[in-house]
Structures are given as structure tokens and as C-alpha cells.
Amino acid sequence: MAEASSPGAPPAGASRGFGRLTIEVRRSVSPQLRIGALAGAIAIGLTISAIALVLAGVPASDLAQEFIVATLFDPTNLKAVFVQAAPLVLVGLSAAMAFRVRFWNLGIEGQMIFGGVGATAVSLAHAGPDSTRLVAMFVAAMLAGAAWAAIPAALKLLMNVNEIISTLLLNYVASDILLHLLYGVWKDQDGFPHSLKYSASELIPDILPGANGGLVIAAAAAALLVVVTARSRAGVYMRFVSASPSVAEALGVPVRPLVFSTVLLSGALAAVAGFVVASSQEGRLTQSFYQGYGVSGVLIGFLARNNPFAAAIVGVLMATLVIAGQNLQVFYGIPQSMVQLIQAVIVMCVAASDFLTVHRLHWAR
Amino acid sequence: MTPALALDAIDKSFDGFRALDQARFVANAGEIHALLGENGAGKSTLMNVACGLYTPDSGTMRLFGAPTRLSGPRDAAAHGIGMVHQHFKLVRPFSILENVLLSRPPAAGDGAPYSRQARSVAQAIAAKAELLGAKVDPRARVDSLSIAEQQRVEVIKALVAGARILILDEPTAVLTDQEAERLLQTLRRLARDGATIVLVTHKLADVKRFADTVTIMRGGKTVAELDPSQASIEELTRLTVGDALPALPNEQPHFGRRRLEALDLTVRRADGAPAVDRVSFFVRAGEIYGLAGVSGNGQSELAELLMGVRTPDSGLIQFEDSGEAFSAPRPAALRSDGAAFIPADRYRFALAGALSVTDNFAIAGLRRGRYGGWAWTNIGRMRAETKEAIRAFDVQGVRSLAQKAALLSGGNAQKLVIAREFSDAPGVVVAQSPSRGLDARATAAVHARLKAAADRGAAVLLVSDDLDEVLKLSNRVGVMASGRLAAEFEQPFDRQEVGRAMVTHG
Numbered sequence: 001m002a003e004a005s006s007p008g009a010p011p012a013g014a015s016r017g018f019g020r021l022t023i024e025v026r027r028s029v030s031p032q033l034r035i036g037a038l039a040g041a042i043a044i045g046l047t048i049s050a051i052a053l054v055l056a057g058v059p060a061s062d063l064a065q066e067f068i069v070a071t072l073f074d075p076t077n078l079k080a081v082f083v084q085a086a087p088l089v090l091v092g093l094s095a096a097m098a099f100r101v102r103f104w105n106l107g108i109e110g111q112m113i114f115g116g117v118g119a120t121a122v123s124l125a126h127a128g129p130d131s132t133r134l135v136a137m138f139v140a141a142m143l144a145g146a147a148w149a150a151i152p153a154a155l156k157l158l159m160n161v162n163e164i165i166s167t168l169l170l171n172y173v174a175s176d177i178l179l180h181l182l183y184g185v186w187k188d189q190d191g192f193p194h195s196l197k198y199s200a201s202e203l204i205p206d207i208l209p210g211a212n213g214g215l216v217i218a219a220a221a222a223a224l225l226v227v228v229t230a231r232s233r234a235g236v237y238m239r240f241v242s243a244s245p246s247v248a249e250a251l252g253v254p255v256r257p258l259v260f261s262t263v264l265l266s267g268a269l270a271a272v273a274g275f276v277v278a279s280s281q282e283g284r285l286t287q288s289f290y291q292g293y294g295v296s297g298v299l300i301g302f303l304a305r306n307n308p309f310a311a312a313i314v315g316v317l318m319a320t321l322v323i324a325g326q327n328l329q330v331f332y333g334i335p336q337s338m339v340q341l342i343q344a345v346i347v348m349c350v351a352a353s354d355f356l357t358v359h360r361l362h363w364a365r
Numbered sequence: 366m367t368p369a370l371a372l373d374a375i376d377k378s379f380d381g382f383r384a385l386d387q388a389r390f391v392a393n394a395g396e397i398h399a400l401l402g403e404n405g406a407g408k409s410t411l412m413n414v415a416c417g418l419y420t421p422d423s424g425t426m427r428l429f430g431a432p433t434r435l436s437g438p439r440d441a442a443a444h445g446i447g448m449v450h451q452h453f454k455l456v457r458p459f460s461i462l463e464n465v466l467l468s469r470p471p472a473a474g475d476g477a478p479y480s481r482q483a484r485s486v487a488q489a490i491a492a493k494a495e496l497l498g499a500k501v502d503p504r505a506r507v508d509s510l511s512i513a514e515q516q517r518v519e520v521i522k523a524l525v526a527g528a529r530i531l532i533l534d535e536p537t538a539v540l541t542d543q544e545a546e547r548l549l550q551t552l553r554r555l556a557r558d559g560a561t562i563v564l565v566t567h568k569l570a571d572v573k574r575f576a577d578t579v580t581i582m583r584g585g586k587t588v589a590e591l592d593p594s595q596a597s598i599e600e601l602t603r604l605t606v607g608d609a610l611p612a613l614p615n616e617q618p619h620f621g622r623r624r625l626e627a628l629d630l631t632v633r634r635a636d637g638a639p640a641v642d643r644v645s646f647f648v649r650a651g652e653i654y655g656l657a658g659v660s661g662n663g664q665s666e667l668a669e670l671l672m673g674v675r676t677p678d679s680g681l682i683q684f685e686d687s688g689e690a691f692s693a694p695r696p697a698a699l700r701s702d703g704a705a706f707i708p709a710d711r712y713r714f715a716l717a718g719a720l721s722v723t724d725n726f727a728i729a730g731l732r733r734g735r736y737g738g739w740a741w742t743n744i745g746r747m748r749a750e751t752k753e754a755i756r757a758f759d760v761q762g763v764r765s766l767a768q769k770a771a772l773l774s775g776g777n778a779q780k781l782v783i784a785r786e787f788s789d790a791p792g793v794v795v796a797q798s799p800s801r802g803l804d805a806r807a808t809a810a811v812h813a814r815l816k817a818a819a820d821r822g823a824a825v826l827l828v829s830d831d832l833d834e835v836l837k838l839s840n841r842v843g844v845m846a847s848g849r850l851a852a853e854f855e856q857p858f859d860r861q862e863v864g865r866a867m868v869t870h871g
Binding site for chain 1: 672674695697699700701706708712714715718720724727728729731732736737738740741744767772
């Protein structure tokens with residue numbers, strides 16, 4: 001509703017001669033304004049971060065060099081950015097889709113683990129010919145992740161179990177299952193708790209020199225989801241569930257099937273991220289390949305406002321930040337916490353920018 | 366005499382839309398001052414300026430002669446202005462006491478322990494309730510109260526906060542005849558004690574009977590201020606609407622088969638008491654069946670059962686067309702059988718306020734596959750048909766198809782709902798208080814649409830707290846009392862007899 005107030009305005013009578021800042025709800029928000037606000041917020045966040053880095057001892061003249069030239073124009077670093085971006089985009093999409101149906105999926109890491117487990121099971125079983133092995137691993141990963149996500153989805157829909165708690169706790173269960181496998185039947189012959197190395201046909205190849213196939217998978221997923229959310233019937237249904245579940249239900253939207261299948265999709269996307277990390281970075285199933293992606297996914301989904309196109313962009317930016325941060329750590333001795341600080345500043349700026357897209361400020365006499 | 370509240374040359378625009386245009390309003394202490402106008406005339410906007418919710422773009426406000434700028438509703442309360450909004454501003458899971466505590470402006474004794482503050486506020490609530498001639502339990506949760514009781518809490522809240530100027534936005538729209546009568550008598554008494562009562566309304570009868578002065582607004586402008594006893598209803602109507610109202614066609618109805626039938630429907634409240642108790646009735650093709658009753662006697666629960674948003678404990682809803690009988694109907698299944706719903710709680714069951722006008726209109730057609738299959742939606746066609754429907758159903762205030770539905774005024778939001786629900790020639794229509802809060806012209810349009818649906822052969826169930834509306838539109842009338850269907854009436858209706866059935870069985 002169009003409620004407006006003016007926090008911080010001077011008390012009545014004290015404002016004579018001065019204008020007063022008033023805040024109004026906009027009637028509609030154009031996509032251009034949304035994108036502009038997001039870009040502006042990221043720019044402001046980066047500026048603040050740059051100031052913090054300069055204060056921490058990085059010469060100002062080196063900043064642009066480190067962030068832009070060294071990260072994006074150095075082939076090795078650029079490749080690292082792309083390799084890093086693929087799983088980040090995928091977990092961002094996973095979070096964005098689940099959030100669209102008001103399912104707070106904090107179980108991305110558990111679903112990644114199951115993606116890795118599913119793919120590795122295919123690898124260890126040598127299922128099918130070498131030429132289709134990667135496809136089989138991909139499909140197995142999706143199925144395993146969707147199945148793992150089905151548990152909290154069913155618990156929520158059938159028994160009203162809060163998914164924030166169930167998805168979070170199931171991460172620990174998934175991690176224990178992973179360790180059980182890696183210390184047990186899947187232990188490598190070298191005695192270390194990781195799986196056998198994938199064969200060459202089980203590694204995601206580079207599509208172009210410097211561009212890993214994982215990124216192609218992530219980009220294709222993002223493109224598909226852009227179409228689904230913007231143009232498909234399910235996309236409109238999701239908008240209604242997101243805006244008001246009670247209205248959606250009363251208008252005949254199949255809310256429960258929609259929520260269930262979207263959560264499976266979210267789990268499958270996270271699982272593909274797990275498969276991509278295992279197959280293009282680690283080359284095997286390790287104990288910790290999934291760590292940190294859960295929070296990153298939620299963060300990307302939030303920053304992207306659950307929009308798949310924005311999630312792809314934010315995922316790539318996040319990857320850039322990760323790689324640039326690694327360089328800063330190596331070359332300037334900037335602590336890891338500084339990299340986290342930069343991420344936090346950007347998140348806060350984007351979160352605050354939402355206020356300006358929804359509201360209009362103007363001075364009243 | 367210095368006016369208690371004087372607003373002069375107030376301008377207010379929303380994102381370029383001029384809601385108030387040099388509006389003027391002057392009310393004196395001790396009077397009931399009606400503010401009359403159609404939906405979207407700017408009445409609520411002007412009063413939101415007076416109660417500090419909106420900052421005007423320009424213009425002056427004087428309270429008892431002193432120029433005043435309000436920084437917000439809390440500041441307004443501190444200046445003795447209280448407002449009872451059409452959509453109550455109550456925290457539903459909180460008790461009455463907690464709601465009053467929450468909204469009370471800063472006062473002496475704020476540092477006292479909570480229990481002492483609570484006790485003094487409870488006493489204040491009791492005192493104000495007595496002033497209103499009512500008894501309230503300060504510990505009752507707001508969501509356990511009827512609409513009329515919630516409204517009373519709003520009035521008490523304002524009075525406890527020390528309101529000398531009390532603004533009520535469409536207060537009688539949600540009340541039954543008897544409740545409205547009582548409220549207006551109470552307001553009379555408050556005015557006699559020196560309070561200034563501003564009554565935002567579109568009910569001409571209330572204005573004639575209770576207001577000492579009336580200010581009329583149209584299109585954001587103040588068009589007249591006069592003594593309602595000196596003006597005829599026709600004159601007030603002309604000033605409000607600007608031109609004549611559309612008249613209802615009067616045709617002889619002929620009824621067909623029973624299209625909708627309720628069989629022994631029962632639903633219990635959380636405490637186990639039946640809210641709807643073994644209710645059976647039928648509605649035939651071409652018929653409007655009205656369900657009347659004092660609010661809180663099970664009509665709203667029954668309407669929700671029939672709309673599929675509440676599950677009955679026992680009983681069946683039967684659709685003759687499809688031959689289907691539902692014991693646990695979902696809205697999707699009912700809609701697939703050709704049912705259309707106009708719920709009273711619009712933003713809970715009919716419109717997603719955060720979504721666009723287009724989404725809200727096109728969702729019905731989309732569900733039926735009108736705009737393409739699952740994979741691809743023809744957005745151009747969605748927009749074109751929404752545009753056409755907005756024109757055909759005279760939905761005003763739509764400046765862009767991407768505009769959020771929440772920004773439509775009540776009457777126009779209702780027209781949008783009706784445009785959508787009637788877009789597929791429904792066989793069964795369930796309408797719950799469809800003209801609540803709507804002005805005369807929008808009400809006439811809604812009534813005409815219901816009549817037209819019945820004339821086309823639909824079975825129309827009209828559930829309404831407004832007895833006049835029920836008697837005017839219905840071919841048959843059922844009366845609900847204490848969850849039972851207490852009586853049924855055929856035309857011609859005896860208003861007295863129907864009214865008696867509403868209260869004697871309760």
C-alpha cells in the first residue's frame with residue numbers, strides 16, 4: 001500500500017524555511033531503473049572497497065591494475081575466473097529459483113554433495129561408453145540432487161516442517177554420508193579419503209581455449225531459466241506464489257506441485273554445481289569440494305533479486321572478486337577477512353539500493 | 366469560531382498523478398463533518414494528509430488556528446488527531462491492550478514498569494469503551510474479534526491516545542445496519558462532548574441523517590461545502606458523481622436447473638464450536654440467491670468454503686454441470702468447473718498487490734491456456750486483452766499495464782477482479798460483500814454485472830452484510846444465524862421479516 005512516512009524529518013514547526021525530504025512508493029518500477037540501481041549500488045560498493053584497500057596499504061595506482069587488468073586481461077586469471085564462475089552462477093540460480101516460490105533453500109551444499117556423489121557413482125561404475133560418460137554423470141548428478149532436495153520439500157508440504165531448519169540440518173547428514181563413502185568403499189587406492197581420479201573422458205573439457213565447459217552449462221541454465229521465469233506459464237505462477245501464496249491458491253494456481261517441482265529444480269541446479277566443481281576443478285570427489293558455496297548461492301540469489309539473468313552476472317562478478325581477492329592476498333598480504341569485507345560492503349549497498357527502486361525521494365517545501 | 370481542523374490549498378501528487386488539487390477542508394469542534402465523494406475522488410488521500418501519513422506537496426494545515434506540520438502519524442496523535450482507516454491498522458495476533466500500548470504517543474509514565482503501564486492503559490480502555498457504550502476485554506486477541514469489534518478497538522485506540530479530532534474512513538462500509546446505526550449514534554455523542562468527527566463516506570443516507578456539515582470532493586478538488594439538511598439527495602448525488610448513474614435493467618427472470626448445491630456443509634472454529642452448521646441450499650441457473658445475516662454468523666466462513674479457500678469438516682459442494690461433488694474442494698478444481706469468485710478480502714484471495722494489473726487480470730486466462738501452453742506465453746495478447754478488459758469494465762486509475770494492482774483504489778480494484786472473474790462466462794458466481802467500500806457508481810456497476818451474469822444463465826450466490834443490497838438483487842434470500850441457515854424467503858421480500866430472522870435466531 002502507498003504508505004509513506006518521513007523518518008528523520010525535523011519535528012513540526014522546526015522546519016520553517018527548509019525543504020523536507022519525503023518518501024513515496026513508486027507506482028511501477030521499470031526494468032531500466034532496476035538495472036541502473038543495481039549497477040550504481042555495485043559501483044558505490046566497489047568505490048568504498050577501493051578506499052578500504054588503499055587505507056590497508058594497496059597503492060591506489062595498483063587497484064585498477066589488480067582488479068581489472070590482472071584479473072580480466074591475464075589469460076590464466078581470466079580462465080580461473082571462468083572456472084570459478086560456473087559453480088557460483090549455478091548455486092546462485094539454485095537459490096534464486098527456490099526463493100521464487102518462498103522456499104528458503106539453505107541446503108545447497110548438501111545438494112551439491114549429492115550431485116558430486118551421483119556423478120562419481122557413474123564414474124566408478126564405468127556406466128555406458130566413454131563418449132556419453134559425461135552426459136550420464138550430468139544426469140545422475142541432477143537426479144541425485146533433486147532427490148535429496150525432495151526430502152525437505154516433502155516435509156514442508158506434507159507436514160509443515162520449516163525448510164530453513166530441515167535443509168540446513170540435512171547438509172550435515174549429506175556431509176556425513178560423503179565422509180562415510182570417502183573413508184569407506186570409495187576410498188582411493190593411495191589410502192587418502194577421496195575418490196579415484198576421474199578418467200580423461202570424465203573431466204569437463206575446455207570448449208574454447210581458456211573457457212571451461214562448466215561455464216557453458218551455467219550459461220545455458222541461466223538462459224533457460226530467463227525464458228522460464230519471464231515467458232512460461234510456470235514463471236507467472238511463480239510470481240503469484242512469490243507475491244501472495246493465499247491469492248495464488250485462491251486463483252487456482254497449483255501451488256503445491258509448483259513449489260515441489262521448483263525445489264527439485266533448485267536441488268538439481270545445486271547438484272550440477274557440485275558436478276562441475278568435482279569434474280572441472282578437483283577431478284575427483286573430495287571431502288570439501290562443496291564448502292562455502294551454500295552461503296555464496298544464497299548471497300547471489302539475494303543480490304540478483306531472484307532474477308536468473310542478474311544471478312548469472314552477479315555470479316561472474318563474485319568469481320572475479322574471489323580471484324582478485326586471491327591475488328591481493330598473495331601479492332599485497334591483504335588478509336582473507338578484507339576480501340570478505342568487500343563482499344559484505346557490496347551486499348549492503350545492493351540491499352540498500354532496493355529502497356530507492358521501490359521508493360521515490362523528493363523535496364517538499 | 367476557530368475551526369478545529371483547516372486544510373487549505375492542499376496539493377498532492379503520486380509519481381505524477383495528481384490526487385489532490387488545491388483541496389480545502391474545514392471542520393469545527395463539536396460537529397460531525399462528512400467528507401463525501403466517489404472512489405478516487407481524493408477523500409482518503411486528503412485525510413491521510415490530515416493524519417500525518419502523507420506530506421502534502423504544498424498547502425497549509427491549521428489546528429485550532431495554529432499552523433501545523435505533521436512529521437508522521439505519531440506526531441498527529443500527539444496533536445490530538447486520530448484516524449480509523451478503512452483497512453484497520455491493527456496487529457492481528459496481538460491483544461487489544463498490546464495494540465493500544467503500541468500506538469500510544471509518548472506520555473508521562475513511559476518509564477514505569479510494563480505491568481503498571483499495562484494496568485493504566487487497561488483502565489483507559491475500559492473508560493473509553495464505556496464512553497462508547499460497549500464492554501471490551503483488553504486481553505482478547507484482535508484476530509478473534511469481529512470486524513465491528515475491531516473497528517471499535519481502532520476508535521478506542523485513537524481516544525486513548527487523546528484524539529480530539531477523530532477521522533473515520535468509510536466506517537459503516539464494513540458494518541451491518543444495526544452496527545452502523547450504533548456507531549453513528551456513538552459518534553453523535555462524542556461530537557456533543559466537543560470532539561470533531563470527520564466521516565469519510567459515500568453513503569448519502571448516512572450524510573443526511575448524521576452529518577452537520579458535508580464537504581464534497583470530486584477529482585481531487587473540493588467542489589462544495591454545505592449543510593446536508595438543506596440539500597436534497599439528488600443534489601448531493603449530482604455534486605458527487607457529476608452526472609447520472611447507470612440504471613439497472615429490470616427483466617423478468619426465469620430459473621433453470623440447480624447449478625450449485627451445498628449439502629450439509631459444516632466447519633468448526635479453532636475452539637471446536639461450529640461456525641457453519643449443516644447448511645444446505647441450492648442456486649439455480651439464472652438465479653441470484655442472497656445470503657444475509659448479522660456479521661459473524663457464519664456467512665464469511667460459508668463463502669470461503671464455497672470458494673475453496675477453507676476446507677469443510679463435513680458436507681458436500683455439488684456442481685450439477687459437471688456432476689462433480691466436492692468434499693474437500695480446492696479453488697483450482699472449482700474454477701475448472703466454471704466457478705468464479707469475488708471474495709471480500711481482496712488482497713488475501715483475489716489480487717496480488719505487488720504484481721502488475723496485467724498479471725492479475727491475465728492469470729485466469731493463462732490458467733485456461735488462453736495465452737499459450739506451458740512453455741511459452743503470448744505476452745502481447747495478455748496485454749492487449751487486459752487493456753480491452755480495463756476499458757470494457759471501466760477500471761480507472763490504470764496509468765500503465767505494469768502498474769501494481771495494490772495502487773488501484775478499492776472500487777477500481779474490485780472492477781479489475783470482476784473483469785477477470787467474468788472473462789470466461791462463469792456458470793457459478795460466488796460474490797462476498799462485492800460492493801463493500803465502493804461508491805454509488807461502482808456499486809451500480811458491480812450490481813449490473815451480477816445481474817447480467819444471472820441473466821446469462823449463471824447461478825449467482827451473493828453473500829453480503831448489506832441487507833439492502835441482498836434484498837435489491839436477490840431472487841431468493843437465505844438468512845444465516847449462529848451458523849445455521851435459519852430461514853429462506855421468496856419474493857416479494859418483507860424487510861421487517863427478514864431482519865427479524867437475522868436477529869431472533871441468533
